[in-house]
Amino acid sequence: MAQALRIALAGLGTVGTGVINLLAENGALIARRAGRPIEIVAVSARDRQKDRGVDLSPYAWVDDMTELAGRDDVDVVVELVGGADGPALALARRSLSAGKALVTANKAMIAHHGMELAGLAEGAGAPLRFEAAVAGGIPVIKGLAEGAAANRIEAVHGILNGTCNYILTEMEATGRDFAEVLKDAQDLGYAEADPAFDIEGVDAAHKLAILASIGFGTQLAFDAVEITGITRIRAADIAQAAALGYVIRLIGVADCANGSSGTQRLFQRVAPCLVPRGHALAAVTGPTNAVVAKGNFSGPLLFEGAGAGDGPTASAVVADLVDIARSNVAPPLSLPVASLEAAIPADSGERVNRAYIRFVVADRPGVLAEIAAAMRDAGVSIESLIQQGRPEEGGEVLVAMVTHEGPESAVSRALDLLQGSPSLAEEPLVMRLIG
């Protein structure tokens, strides 16, 4: 058998120990598939003494993880530290600059610095792979970059954050409110102690930006992703959606089209949406992830599976290692960095769809008339309107409506007209209907 692919692991959290366990359990099979063994030679983490339930004695221990990049006995550095910047980025830069392959599960780092890192990788002729950065164990980067390579990808959408999907489907199943379910999710390990990146939609946006770049051949543009999280969704919204035949999911959507000037117009949004029951994404519950890529010849391709967890994430990390062992290495972002197109953010106001709009209003006469007048003046046509009978705590009343199909700019105009109105107890919540 050919020479082993020698790897160094930086970061020994759940994913790092997952990789160790996976290579221990499936190592012989993987060696047959890859044509050569994959062997860990060195590891690095913050605390050498911590008991991780795995035997680290066979591996060289390195205190300063960036030193892994300089070791002659290492072919691939596996970065599982996390964080967009800091030690992870330093290690990635140094590894690629030294011509060493880099495999990472770090979505934040790739979303922010993927162009630079891909450039370094291409310059040094070193593979850079990050299957585990998007949708956990689901081979969706491979599915887009290779499986759908014959297609112009017209759109990508999906459920990209397991924490949010767990919370939303729990709210749906139990009727409980966001804060309560979040607390449970934290106790169960489905949400981090600091859940902001997940529940604010940032994590899903990292993944969406990566998928968009690979799918459309455009430059990574994380800063152009419109992001709305799930923190403002109430049990009452879930109930209203259910009454209308919908469930609520945090959906990442991206599409790309030629603008009139010939420049690509890139639309990227992460936001909670109403998904009709019976739609494939409505059936995605718990911490599962799912991605639909629409190719101009393949039609829609759906990829679904576990979006997180040590086993699935380790599976994706090691799939990248197998590809490197097999010398299956395309450009990191599917196309050479220099040939990725610069795209202009699309004007979301021109998008036409139906919207769910929920107001929290003071319980007094005339409020409904005020809202209805604003809708009329902005040209928003109301399909159905539900005013909750019983006031919430504090005498507030929820009013929810679904609009007919129309441009998003009209809804924005209506909400502008209502801006500052003493009738509204909080900013209206807008969610689009999909499917």
Next chain:
Amino acid sequence: MAQALRIALAGLGTVGTGVINLLAENGALIARRAGRPIEIVAVSARDRQKDRGVDLSPYAWVDDMTELAGRDDVDVVVELVGGADGPALALARRSLSAGKALVTANKAMIAHHGMELAGLAEGAGAPLRFEAAVAGGIPVIKGLAEGAAANRIEAVHGILNGTCNYILTEMEATGRDFAEVLKDAQDLGYAEADPAFDIEGVDAAHKLAILASIGFGTQLAFDAVEITGITRIRAADIAQAAALGYVIRLIGVADCANGSSGTQRLFQRVAPCLVPRGHALAAVTGPTNAVVAKGNFSGPLLFEGAGAGDGPTASAVVADLVDIARSNVAPPLSLPVASLEAAIPADSGERVNRAYIRFVVADRPGVLAEIAAAMRDAGVSIESLIQQGRPEEGGEVLVAMVTHEGPESAVSRALDLLQGSPSLAEEPLVMRLIG
């Protein structure tokens, strides 16, 4: 840009012309992704004069398609002729023996001759790829062989024949009987004039055998697939299943486990099954295909999309060409042929599950008692029993039951006891419940 990858197309039916159209429309994009253009240089089909709606004048025409294998100006032969043997097999053998890459959508040929062809390919160092042979445009072979490469695959199951799935979901939606819906499917182009391979389950079995070999690392064993088609399913069965909360789908299932002797026990079956509503495969309607692969670290991975059609199939064919252009070529069956394990067919009698059993019986006293006695004597425990009130034409009555969980051998024993009984108007129909 590097030298073009030069291909020859054998077969100019819908898929062949689909490949021509795809390369015409997406050629520039594909050249960027593959690092070099993919160019058709020669074509061959039975009838040169036939109008296919595409301009063939840029390509050399070859009457005898096996000559494509000998052309110096061809790097890859694309076989889209079909048929397990005959000209397709001759072309495949000659191409690979000559060291030419072969891409094919021919599931029958791979299921029957895949081991021989993979051996030829490995011997000559020539790529052999067949993504389009399984599940149309869905990159499921890539998903298994590369995306899930870090896993021991424990089981594969899925909906692998779009014609059957279209017929079953049409029967479900309209309440009509099999023969009537088949006729419509033929008129609409969803079923062949000779539909036997599809509706008898053979086509799905070809695909299942290929997935099993790649997933489990076992030798291709098409002859060991247990096959039951959908021809005996009546509208009444669909209605009974619906009343119980199930839909009927033609499901391919394969799993592999170490037997007591250390030999792999391979189970492969294609048969109509009852799938609970809410299960991912119940939501797969029309000619869509879906495959679930369960990895020991990844957990279940679902791949879903169009299972047939010129666009999706061409998408899969050209994805293989892009991989070859990128020099991304692993062994055809994921592992070298010589290292694929010989597996013994698993004893299906030991499998434990619930079964739906439907009898067509004479409308006279004592029949139900006879059936119930046979079940009792064989140790089959009945969970629910539905006797249709109104006799069918000819005075026949349908009796359907669902058993409690038990070994399949017990059900077989019960049916053996009833064999030859004058009370039964036809062979009982058994379908397993999954999920």
